Amino acid sequence: MQTKFLRVQVALPGPFWQPLSYLVPDDSLSVATDPSLQSAWLADWLGWRVRVPFRNQTRIAVVVGVDQDDGVELSKLKPLLVKLDQEPVLNSQDLKFLRWAANYYHEPIGEVVMAALPKRLRDGEPLALPGVMTWQRSALGQSISVDQLSARAHKQRVLWQALSNDQAWSSSQLNASFSGWQPLVKRWVEQGWLAVKEGPCLAHKSLPNPVRHLLNDEQQAAVTSVQASQGFGCFLLDGVTGSGKTEVYLALIEQVLAQGKQVLVLVPEIGLTPQTAARFEAYLQQPVVALHSGLNDQERHCAWQVMRRGEASVLLGTRSALFSPFADLGLCILDEEHDLSFKQQDGFRYSARDLLIRRAHLLNIPVLLGSATPSMESLHNAQTGRYRYLRLSQRAGEAQPPHLSLLDVRGDRLQEGLSNKALGQMREALAAGGQVLVFLNRRGFAPVLLCHSCGWQGACSHCDANLTYHHASDTLKCHHCGFQQPKPKVCPACGSAHFVAMGQGTERLEQFLTIQFPEHTILRIDRDTTRLKGSLAEKVTQARDGEADILIGTQMLAKGHHFPKLTLVVMLDLDQGLFSVDFRGAERMAQLLVQVAGRAGRGTQAGRVLIQTHQPEHPTYQQLLREGYAGFAAQTLGDRQIANLPPFSFQLLVRVEALDSAQAVAFLEAIKALLLAVPVTEPCEVWGPVSAPMAKRQNRWRYQLLLQASSRASLQAWWQAVAAAVYAHPLANRVRWSLDVDPQEMG
Numbered sequence: 052m053q054t055k056f057l058r059v060q061v062a063l064p065g066p067f068w069q070p071l072s073y074l075v076p077d078d079s080l081s082v083a084t085d086p087s088l089q090s091a092w093l094a095d096w097l098g099w100r101v102r103v104p105f106r107n108q109t110r111i112a113v114v115v116g117v118d119q120d121d122g123v124e125l126s127k128l129k130p131l132l133v134k135l136d137q138e139p140v141l142n143s144q145d146l147k148f149l150r151w152a153a154n155y156y157h158e159p160i161g162e163v164v165m166a167a168l169p170k171r172l173r174d175g176e177p178l179a180l181p182g183v184m185t186w187q188r189s190a191l192g193q194s195i196s197v198d199q200l201s202a203r204a205h206k207q208r209v210l211w212q213a214l215s216n217d218q219a220w221s222s223s224q225l226n227a228s229f230s231g232w233q234p235l236v237k238r239w240v241e242q243g244w245l246a247v248k249e250g251p252c253l254a255h256k257s258l259p260n261p262v263r264h265l266l267n268d269e270q271q272a273a274v275t276s277v278q279a280s281q282g283f284g285c286f287l288l289d290g291v292t293g294s295g296k297t298e299v300y301l302a303l304i305e306q307v308l309a310q311g312k313q314v315l316v317l318v319p320e321i322g323l324t325p326q327t328a329a330r331f332e333a334y335l336q337q338p339v340v341a342l343h344s345g346l347n348d349q350e351r352h353c354a355w356q357v358m359r360r361g362e363a364s365v366l367l368g369t370r371s372a373l374f375s376p377f378a379d380l381g382l383c384i385l386d387e388e389h390d391l392s393f394k395q396q397d398g399f400r401y402s403a404r405d406l407l408i409r410r411a412h413l414l415n416i417p418v419l420l421g422s423a424t425p426s427m428e429s430l431h432n433a434q435t436g437r438y439r440y441l442r443l444s445q446r447a448g449e450a451q452p453p454h455l456s457l458l459d460v461r462g463d464r465l466q467e468g469l470s471n472k473a474l475g476q477m478r479e480a481l482a483a484g485g486q487v488l489v490f491l492n493r494r495g496f497a498p499v500l501l502c503h504s505c506g507w508q509g510a511c512s513h514c515d516a517n518l519t520y521h522h523a524s525d526t527l528k529c530h531h532c533g534f535q536q537p538k539p540k541v542c543p544a545c546g547s548a549h550f551v552a553m554g555q556g557t558e559r560l561e562q563f564l565t566i567q568f569p570e571h572t573i574l575r576i577d578r579d580t581t582r583l584k585g586s587l588a589e590k591v592t593q594a595r596d597g598e599a600d601i602l603i604g605t606q607m608l609a610k611g612h613h614f615p616k617l618t619l620v621v622m623l624d625l626d627q628g629l630f631s632v633d634f635r636g637a638e639r640m641a642q643l644l645v646q647v648a649g650r651a652g653r654g655t656q657a658g659r660v661l662i663q664t665h666q667p668e669h670p671t672y673q674q675l676l677r678e679g680y681a682g683f684a685a686q687t688l689g690d691r692q693i694a695n696l697p698p699f700s701f702q703l704l705v706r707v708e709a710l711d712s713a714q715a716v717a718f719l720e721a722i723k724a725l726l727l728a729v730p731v732t733e734p735c736e737v738w739g740p741v742s743a744p745m746a747k748r749q750n751r752w753r754y755q756l757l758l759q760a761s762s763r764a765s766l767q768a769w770w771q772a773v774a775a776a777v778y779a780h781p782l783a784n785r786v787r788w789s790l791d792v793d794p795q796e797m798g
């Protein structure tokens with residue numbers, strides 16, 4: 052009898068297109084010849100973490116399959132070293148999902164599997180639940196009243212007051228409400244006022260009383276439709292800003308929890324996940340696990356474990372929370388489904404929306420996508436019946452829709468980008484006791500620093516981009532690669548000391564408005580003013596509570612926020628979105644406009660929105676104002692159909708970056724030649740190679756090749772036909788290159 056050796060396939064991070072094979076240790080070899088034992092044997096390996104020898108090291112890997120004969124000579128295979136845990140870390144359904152994702156996005160399976168594990172597990176730490184570090188008042192601390200702290204130390208007093216409730220606080224809880232708490236907490240520990248303890252992953256918190264609304268008819272109809280779904284179904288909740296989509300999510304979640312099942316909610320990366328989680332907790336009266344960029348490795352590990360074990364029922368997280376394991380998932384929700392942050396833009400370039408739908412499909416459970424400005428892809432899917440369409444056409448409660456108008460500033464005198472008309476309207480709104488938001492999607496002081504004598508411009512030496520001037524730090528910064536330098540004293544080209552800062556950024560706008568409105572408080576919210584952990588939450592709370600009269604914000608302020616006192620929104624410099632080279636430019640601009648406008652008039656007072664423009668007759672503006680987002684979307688879908696652009700076709704972008712631009716072009720030309728040699732049955736097109744819109748970044752020249760086909764299947768088949776030859780091409784290892792399936796940005 053011929054002995055058959057068993058091997059397992061493991062996923063190891065790195066550029067391996069197939070899982071790697073290893074031999075299993077001797078004791079299980081006897082199973083090989085007995086088919087009845089094989090399924091039990093499989094269960095004993097699939098999804099387990101193992102330690103394997105690799106080159107001269109050992110690495111952590113996950114078993115993703117078995118193979119009995121893959122043609123590799125046995126003598127070339129190495130044995131596995133050890134299993135790491137007493138149980139698998141991924142179940143067979145998760146593995147199936149991850150394999151599908153790896154296949155669809157042409158990403159090495161090892162990278163995809165590792166994306167589904169918290170870092171500590173990737174590093175080989177034990178599976179067992181770690182505790183999290185918490186701080187709580189000590190016996191000494193309990194005798195310290197807030198009055199013993201200096202009356203002027205406002206921040207300290209607020210923090211000490213919060214810590215006085217005898218709850219143990221973890222760093223993520225503190226981050227959710229306070230910025231700059233670390234040095235204070237450290238000092239209090241040193242003084243013996245606070246004790247450090249290891250707390251459980253899911254700390255007990257006292258939850259505030261729930262605020263609930265009686266659902267209106269449209270909300271109720273949406274809830275009923277999703278609830279009636281038998282197994283998988285994808286629903287698009289198209290609800291105007293302030294229509295109470297969150298209330299619909301909460302009502303549905305409550306019902307799923309009552310059946311003993313879990314819910315996964317994905318939200319955009321806006322740094323407010325803890326605040327949203329708190330709102331969910333109050334409504335549901337149970338802990339909600341939040342997974343976002345503010346957590347440390349230990350907290351991520353905790354979140355992963357409690358969901359997997361079913362110790363918590365709701366996971367609310369950003370993009371990558373999609374890969375979390377669940378004991379019994381019953382519903383998936385994705386809020387602001389049009390948001391670009393759901394698409395990972397480097398490395399493993401997946402769409403969290405598309406993968407979430409796939410996962411729900413594999414698990415046979417419903418998935419709900421919500422937005423006031425749905426993507427053209429989702430609207431098209433709703434129109435063709437792939438998604439069920441649900442509509443909330445009215446604002447919830449008493450709130451009225453905001454009134455939008457165009458402010459034609461052609462020929463007007465502008466001061467720092469603002470017209471006198473806009474300033475006048477701001478004065479009126481402030482005098483009436485309202486709050487005003489000035490929206491400008493560009494941070495920094497000025498986008499260009501120009502020498503007045505010779506015309507020299509500050510440009511990044513590593514990128515094809517201007518350096519933005521930042522006044523507070525007196526530096527020039529590249530917003531693409533992070534390069535920065537002090538502002539030169541004299542022009543590097545001619546020696547003149549006469550510079551002009553051209554164009555507007557939020558920093559400059561703040562300086563100008565401070566002079567114009569000395570009696571009003573101004574709050575600027577952009578990436579520069581919210582770098583410190585917790586500071587965004589702090590600023591948003593101030594804005595919501597009306598502590599500032601004038602808000603200045605970039606797109607950070609566009610999403611999801613609820614500022615009840617806001618009555619006037621002034622939008623500056625939107626026009627640039629009308630002339631984008633990207634075919635999605637108009638869609639993005641329309642979404643931004645409607646979302647920012649949607650922050651106005653959410654309370655008792657009506658809201659107005661002024662769009663300052665030099666293009667008042669532009670059809671995109673005209674259509675948005677006359678027919679709203681729905682009219683704009685109908686027109687845009689019609690145009691895309693005629694031009695055969697997504698969602699009426701499917702794209703794949705091959706991106707290449709190289710120090711030597713000739714190599715980048717040569718590699719793409721080679722790929723193109725391979726593609727053109729493939730006989731295809733359906734229409735497949737290839738464009739390029741062309742220079743990327745940003746031709747150079749971090750010293751590398753960037754080129755791209757665009758593939759387009761009439762179906763996903765034919766696009767995938769076309770690429771598959773050339774993939775092996777592309778990877779084997781001599782330039783494949785000499786340039787940096789990546790595939791972007793369903794690209795969202797051409798950048």
Ligand SMILES: Nc1ncnc2c1ncn2[C@@H]1O[C@H](COP(=O)(O)OP(=O)(O)OP(=O)(O)O)[C@@H](O)[C@H]1O
Nearest residue numbers: 264265266267292293294295296297298447448611
């Ligand atoms: N049925 C209802 N009756 C009264 N108020 C409601 C109702 N439903 C929701 N609200 C309130 O309306 C406001 C807006 O709701 P919510 O934040 O859920 O809107 P949204 O649709 O998510 O908006 P956006 O897309 O702009 O973020 C909230 O203050 C919410 O409490």
Ligand SMILES: [Zn+2]
Nearest residue numbers: 511514529532
């Ligand atoms: Zn740069």
